[in-house]
Amino acid sequence: MFPDLPEATVARLPEYLRALHGLAQEGHDTVSSEGLATAAGVNSAKLRKDLSHLGSYGTRGVGYDVALLITQIEAVLGLTKHRKVALVGIGNLGHALAGYGGFASRGFSVAALFDAERSQIGERIGTLVVRHIDELAEVVAAEGISIGVIATPARAAQQVADQLVGAGVTSILNFAPCVLNVPSGVDVRKVDLAVEMQILSFHEHRKALTALPVPPEQPAGEATGS
Amino acid sequence: MFPDLPEATVARLPEYLRALHGLAQEGHDTVSSEGLATAAGVNSAKLRKDLSHLGSYGTRGVGYDVALLITQIEAVLGLTKHRKVALVGIGNLGHALAGYGGFASRGFSVAALFDAERSQIGERIGTLVVRHIDELAEVVAAEGISIGVIATPARAAQQVADQLVGAGVTSILNFAPCVLNVPSGVDVRKVDLAVEMQILSFHEHRKALTALPVPPEQPAGEATGS
DNA sequence: CAATGTGAAATGATTCACAGCC
């Protein structure tokens, strides 16, 4: 369908979709590239280039039809199909993810919870019960689960990834701070909170260094950022 | 110090650092670009190019000194300074973040918790007590907090961002699914779990589409990914 | 005439391939 949509574009489509839902809720029928770009936090040229890859759904002189564009982007992202998620690792973060409303509200449902620790098995979270990881393959097949989320400690993550792949899962969201080896054809996305903090730390550090080096010259002056 | 380190490189340095700590723990004194690249999940040319931006810390014919490289990368990322974090929004996700060990283990400490809801104020989490958001500026100044983490619902996030900026925070990690407007000089990084899921969804969708279109030809053949 | 869609230019990132060094 869109075999060669640039990866950078794919990564922005969900943002556009969120912005569009917001605009729709505010009663907008159409929106200009400028307006949508602002709502999504990008510049308008980039937005137009991104959308042009999907085809021509705008009207020159007018803008984009909000409802139509929502439909199109959802189709491209495959959100017409409701996707079920297996969450593995019911610790601190796993609990939060299991109860996170943001998934359900955007077409995903956490359909099963797994852990390896005896102490966790059987715990109820919402409507679900935590099961032992050994039941993974069985449940993935029975429920038609297509995405696995790993929220285990790093030392367990590779084994869990192997089990997910073995069970037929081909998309993994990894919260464990480690590299996963998976066969080609399996997609892994990684979210590492400490990495995000360290990137911020770099910029803090740089700001601190570039703010000082011109110390006592003109006493007056505005504090100016990058 | 490193004013023009490519952003893509900055984003990978934390991965290298994690890999290096792993290697150090396994007793390696030196590591080749090939070895480190594998441990960090990148290819060796990219790793060498990245490290070359920091200067020449490798030895031809040998590799990199693990301990030295750790020191260098930590210095570049500004991790020598222990950074304090304010966490705003003590809901589902906020609780998990407040208890997340990954921060402390890598040089960050959650120094204060805030919420706007009466019901949350005063709750103890670990050694900290949840305070009212109105105390933000005071506590940020008193504790020397440099990074703010927003884990509120989207509708509250912009106001919280304004309050953080007003209190002097210049780095924000945003978990709320919305765009934040901040003055230049303030860095925002965004983590949106639903966006990650939607990107995975796109690839699932594409895999499903490209797997079928050649239906009944050669019954045999390996399942091959991208 | 306002705003899209898009070639072309500019910028940024990755990969190649090998000279230079230990």
Place this chain on the structure above:
DNA sequence: GGCTGTGAATCATTTCACATTG
């Protein structure tokens, strides 16, 4: 001999600027 460091080449992404169109 093995491995780093790096110019040059390739590839990807962003931005510009404007012809085109409803």
